[in-house]
Amino acid sequence: MKQAFFSFILSLFLLSWSQVRAAKEVFAHVIVGNVNAFAVADWEGDIDLAKASLIDGFVLNIAAKDTNNGPSLDAAFQAANNKQFKLFFSFDYLAEGPWPKEQVIQLLQKFGNDTAYFKQGTQPFASTFEGPANSADWTDIKAQTGAFFVPDWSSISAADAVATGVVDGLFSFNAWPDGPTNISTAPDQTFRDALGTGKVYIMPVAPWFFTNLPGFNKNWLWRGDELWDDRWQQVLDFKPDFVEILTWNDYGESHYIGPLNDKEFGLFASANAPFNYADKMAHDGWRKFLPFYIDAFKSGTQPQVTEESAVAYYRPNPALACQNGGTTGNNKDFGQTELPPDQLVEDKVFYSALLNSPAEVSVSIGGNVQNGTFSKTPAGGGQAGVYQGSVGFKNSTGEVVVTVTRGGQTVAEVKGGPGISTQCASGIENWNAFCGSS
Structure with a gap:
């Protein structure tokens, strides 16, 4: 009888563990420093939009010396509990210097047991933006704190990161291609090879970067040309443990998928941007197909197309219309060859459509x-799914x-x-x- 009971308990444990490992959550990276003016209702509005896209939670990027972390985090967790949404921390070791070990411990002890804090099993999930020089702190x-630790240490090799033992x-964070070619999963495979079995991989997905x-x-x-839909197809093929979208609200790097919000534009003034290049540049369309992609990622099967729809994106200026603003294509600080920006992007309108069967486009x-x-x-051929294409500007200007x-409809x-x-x-x-x- 005892043996049967313990076998039953073990089977429940294994089932629970397999469900934890197989959940395949999708998160969106949030720059907390951009939302200092947010009240609980503001957080709830963004959470509603994220949940409608089937995003499971927000990864809260927090800088060590941001004096607004306290009220921002309190509001975020209140909203997340109200909306039954998950959050976890990404400790940013670059924005304002490394995190003191004691402060990391305090935050994880304060919030790690919160019902809204995301856990791997019973362990509070914790990440970073860089910080490999402080790897010893994590022992x-x-x-x-009992933290389940999954950092971004992309400045060192995946093998060296694993070798720290923590x-x-x-x-x-390698979510963008190097040069004018489209992105591949070769960097992701490097991480998978280094991690081996028993360790998880969070695959990054981003729509743009400037x-x-x-x-x-x-x-x-x-x-960023063709990046979003191509990358999601790679997610479906690669089958990582988790996906992290870069980002929800990093307007300064143009890879936001959340709504435009005047409360979050202070960075353009504080960092001396020549102009607000997010103004009127909505990215909401990149959320349109997320329920389809996330459902496919989690289920491992082709979801039904319940609403045929379309998405289109384009830059507002032809590449040689005006001065390039000193912008380079690529960044030598990442060991890349810098090129004129017009050699990395194309003067095109890119479009994609979620369809039940083939169609025409103009x-x-x-x-x-x-x-x-x-x-x-x-x-x-003839299958439901995402169809992609593009057309050139061809010296035309005006409304797109x-x-x-x-069939003419x-x-x-x-x-x-x-x-x-x-x-x-x-x-x-x-x-x-x-x-x-649409």
Whole structure:
């Protein structure tokens, strides 16, 4: 009888552990320093949008010397508990210097048992943005908090990060391609090989990258053309343990998928940006297909397409319309060859459509209509899924309208974004993109 009882308990434990390991949560990275003006209701609004996209939680990037961490975190956790949403910390060791070990312990002890704090089993999940030089601190931090530690130490090799002996997994910030070619999963495989079995990998997904913040000595772009949908397909093929979206609200680096919010634009003034390159550059369209992608990632099967829809994104200025603002393509500080930015991005309107079957697409720029094609289609012709394509600007300016039709009937249409123009804000190229949806 005893043996049967213990066998039953063991089976429940193994089932519970397998469910923890197989949950495949998707998180979005949030820069807490941008939301100092947020009340609980502001957090709740963003959480509602994230939950509607099937995002499981926010990763809270916090800087060591940010005096607003206290009220910001209290508001975030109150909102997350109200909305049954998960949060965990990413301790930023670069923004304002390394975190003192004692402060990390205090925060994890204060919030780690909160019902809204994300846990791996019973262990509070903890990450970082960089900080490998402080790896030894995490022996004590883990001992005193029970943390499940999955840092981003992308400045050193994955093998060296594992060799510290303190990590339970790794997160990579390498979410953008080097140069004019599209991204691959080769860097992800490097992490998987180094981690081996028993340690988790968080795979990064990002839609775009452009930053021009002289106060932080930042002014470069990485190729974002076709990145979002290509990367999600790689997630479905690679099957990581977790996914982290970069980011929800990093407007300064143009890879936000959350809503535009005037309360979060202070960075453009404090970092001496030449202009606010997020203004009117909504990225909400990149959330449109997230329920489809996240459902496919978690289930491992093709979800049904319940709503046929379309997404389109483009830069507002042709690449050579104005001065490039000193922006480089790539960044030599990452060991990359710097190129003129116009060699990394294309003057195109990119579009994708979530469809049950093939369709036609056309793009109007200022009333000049081009018939487009879907150059990337779901596996197995005639299948439901995401179709992708693009058309060039062809010297056209004005309002952009992308229309998907089937049998002469409109299936989905994207419009309402800023028109393409050769007139640039402050006479400088805006290398950010607008992304809208039907």
